[in-house]
Amino acid sequence: MLTVIAVLVTTPQLLSQNAPAIERNAFGQPDIQGVWSFGTLTPLQRPPEQADREFMSREEATEFVQNILDRRDAGFEQGPNGLNISYNDFWDEWGDGVGDNLRTSIIVSPADGRIPALAPGAVLQRSSSRDDIPSERPARFLLGGISKDGPEDRGLSERCLTGFNTGPPMLPSKYNNNMQLLQFKDHVLIVTEMIHDARIIPLFDIPFPNADLRQWMGVSRGHWQGDTLIVQTRNFTEKMASLSQPYAAWGSAENMQLEERFHLNQNGALVYEFTINDPDTFVEPIKGILHMNRSADRVYEYACHEGNYALPGILAGERQSEIQQ
Template sequence: MRKRTTIGLALATALAFAPLAGHAAPAATYHAPKNGFGQPDLQGTWTNASLTSLQRPAMFKTLTLTDAEAVALEKRRAAARANQDKPTDPKLGAPPVANDPGGYNASWTDPGVSLGRIDGKVRTSWIVDPADGRLPYSTAGHQAYVDALRKARNSWDGPENRPLGERCILGFGSTAGPPMLNVLYNNNYQIVQSKDAVAILVEMNHDARIVRLTDRKHPPADVRPWMGDSVGWWEGDTLVVETTNFNPGESLRPYFDNSILLSPNAKVTERFTRVSPKQILYQFQVDDPATYSQVWKAEMPMNAAPGPVYEYACHEGNYALPGILAGARKADKEGRKIEAVDVSGR
């Protein structure tokens, strides 16, 4: 359960992030306002909630859709969500299902209601390179991904083997990043700047990432904090952030078509450019030869969000992990096999 309390709190793009042919860069006439330190001001509350996912679904063959195609798809998704939001309690009219105690409907989820739009164009995936919008796993990388997913789905001996989201250590998927990806709900971020650092507060699990602006030196290889080690610098109006030294425990980040695997020695380079009063263009590339056959690149909009970011207290009243482990032990005693939900996106 969540305890909610209020938390107080330009486009200079390098060649590696040059737009692909056929999609225009944001208008260069806008320049972000400056904060008291003379830096481009990225501060505020932002959201990446969207029906667009990291990888391009097979139903789409191109990076962009027309507005008419997008509106039709958004209407279908809205209708499906309304159906998922029907009562699940038989006392409220839901049809009873044998041996099913019932569960949540979709009222508590908040994945977004529209596809992502960058420079007015509707996106079918965040990935822009490779051109097919799919993660370019190497043979070894894909096997490592499958093995990690299998372990996450079938390891019930103790809490240490369960995914980080279940253990309330980091948000599920890659919501905290880097790279920061949209998930099922709580897709809000608050950015706060000082002269020497940028703080990114992530609503999901209340994760907080600090980006140092004082130097570009990463710690020794044996220092591997959650969310890696992030250093940043300014290139014109763009904040560039380089993250290395990832913790091995967060290599698998499963969430449907936003699932990714990063080896501990991956390098993620992010670029934050405020392109309008209400949008930050968030671009990133992942360099991980141990997992992927090439460097892959993506971009997404982070849109201004109303209101504050609230505390996400995952640990408070959370019965999920004891229930999961107790259920597995009961199934073992009864000789039953646990059927886990496939969140691989494959």
């Protein structure tokens, strides 16, 4: 989906005070069905110089966004009449603002907006093909690899197993920052555009399976609490990280419990809150908040599958390099 979203930068105090009543579906639930974009320029972690500030002012947010856009434009090739002719810029979908969420970071807890320290025994795994930075399987990061010996050494997104922004929790990245949410009386379906993963979430009382049943995206159970949809997820495979960024992975999600909350704010944005609770990986829970904007566009298929042309190409190229050495 290639969409440029115009966003309004406001302070929390300037949010509409006369918001319309929440629209509801045939089941009496808040109508949050549709396609939502979670692209944003808000960083995951708070810049150190703003460690004690959760929010920016309107003026600071405008300057913050413009500085990022200026740096981005300066790095792209310019054609005649100043036209940007960068192929990669055309396909990027980082987002062009922060919407009505003036937080200085997606992470709001710990209080400094930073990823907390690792628990004893937990490992921060970084993607690298350099021999001087060894790492062990399983490769839990999303892009790159720890070697080119086999597919197990490549990132999960490179293997088309999970997207590099789908999580859960969902976190914005380079492109395909879109998800479609479908509502039914006793189920919710969340489809992420990146690698077209679908999470089918029952909304009735059904126990979690035992620990022997594990999935890449975990097993989810949901319920409504007032006008907020709450989704609890556990039973992740130990091959997933508790928190992933494209080239880094923190710990193992084997014993992680994730809570996600969805509710509409006064401006019609879908507020997405997540809490990562994994004492095996972090010394304290991580809570994040981001806002999703409703999109009139469709979610398109991301036709990725393990064993695609890129992965055999990487491995075959390395075998040829070994022969020539």
